Amino acid sequence: MARRAPGLPAQPSVTSLRAGGALPLGFDAAARFTYDGSFDGLLSVLLTCWQLRRWPEAIAPEGAAQGGLFSETHSVPTDEAQARRVWEGLLRHMPGEARTNLYKTFLSERPDRELLIFRYVQLAIQAAGQDISENFADDTVRTVAEINKQLFREKHRMEAFVRFERTQDGLFHASIEPDFDVLPLIAEHFTKRYADQRWLIFDRRRRYGLYYDLQRTDVVSFDRAVEAVAAGGSAVSAAVLDEREPLFQVLWQAYFDHVNIPERKNVKLHRRHMPKRYWRYLTEKQPRERQFRPIANKNNTAAG
Numbered sequence: 001m002a003r004r005a006p007g008l009p010a011q012p013s014v015t016s017l018r019a020g021g022a023l024p025l026g027f028d029a030a031a032r033f034t035y036d037g038s039f040d041g042l043l044s045v046l047l048t049c050w051q052l053r054r055w056p057e058a059i060a061p062e063g064a065a066q067g068g069l070f071s072e073t074h075s076v077p078t079d080e081a082q083a084r085r086v087w088e089g090l091l092r093h094m095p096g097e098a099r100t101n102l103y104k105t106f107l108s109e110r111p112d113r114e115l116l117i118f119r120y121v122q123l124a125i126q127a128a129g130q131d132i133s134e135n136f137a138d139d140t141v142r143t144v145a146e147i148n149k150q151l152f153r154e155k156h157r158m159e160a161f162v163r164f165e166r167t168q169d170g171l172f173h174a175s176i177e178p179d180f181d182v183l184p185l186i187a188e189h190f191t192k193r194y195a196d197q198r199w200l201i202f203d204r205r206r207r208y209g210l211y212y213d214l215q216r217t218d219v220v221s222f223d224r225a226v227e228a229v230a231a232g233g234s235a236v237s238a239a240v241l242d243e244r245e246p247l248f249q250v251l252w253q254a255y256f257d258h259v260n261i262p263e264r265k266n267v268k269l270h271r272r273h274m275p276k277r278y279w280r281y282l283t284e285k286q287p288r289e290r291q292f293r294p295i296a297n298k299n300n301t302a303a304g
Helices: 039-052 080-092 096-107 113-126 139-161 183-193 224-232 245-259 267-273 276-281 298-303
Strands: 029-035 054-061 072-075 172-176 199-203 208-212 217-221
Touching (some): 080 096, 096 183, 139 276, 172 276
Parallel strands (some): 172 199
16 A cells, blocks of 8 residues: 655645535536556546546545445546546646646655645646646645655655666666655666666566666566565575676775765764665665775885
8 A cells, every 4th residue: 555755744635625515616526536556547537537527535546445435436447548638638737847746746655646636637727827836825736846855855866876786697787665656757867877788777665677778768577476586685696696796896885985084974964865774775885895994105105
């Protein structure tokens, strides 16, 4: 089940109706909706809400939805063509950046993300062409803005903290476990930065990854056997690593130790910029096989 984004306070229900329990204008009844959990599926739900004139009391992935005693439930199939129509149509009611922020809100995996997105779109439609993205007096707009700040920080950290290991067949592999589903957001960065090598970035928590084959970057999933290994042990078995990989790791650790200035050590600041939950995947944070020794002073060496 999706988790509430860490650090965000619980927000009031975004499905609250008008005073006295009245439905918003343009809607005839309330209903519950289920979908396949994809973003295209959610866009299909939004279109269905407007077509049926049903205000969503709840929107949830299939299998996670809870039935209501008095409201009807609609299972909405994903229609990619209709989803594309909705996605393109959103630009008539909001700027491109605001539309992108809705997709990032979906990637936050908050349990109320679907209702937040619906409510935000509904507010934009009611605004009749006015940009609502800075109307922070509204709870929904403010919550979406806060979510996007957190997604931006997590994306930036993943771009900085990914550490690759080279396998025997020349593939560079990295494992991550971000708080949010940020793989779609970092794909462009790594495709441009590492365009001359094959690489795979695997999200352990969500069991899928990004694979670049020197031509394009694709989303890939794995069978259950691979998932079991990824969930329980090291990122890559030592048997499949390039024989030079341990040397590469030692060299990187040595570089990290040499550029460090012990006299300016600030643990609190360091953990703020590099939270400890990421350390398990950082080469420089692993135990040293050889203790670091500063280079001997040249003058002392000459004197000796």
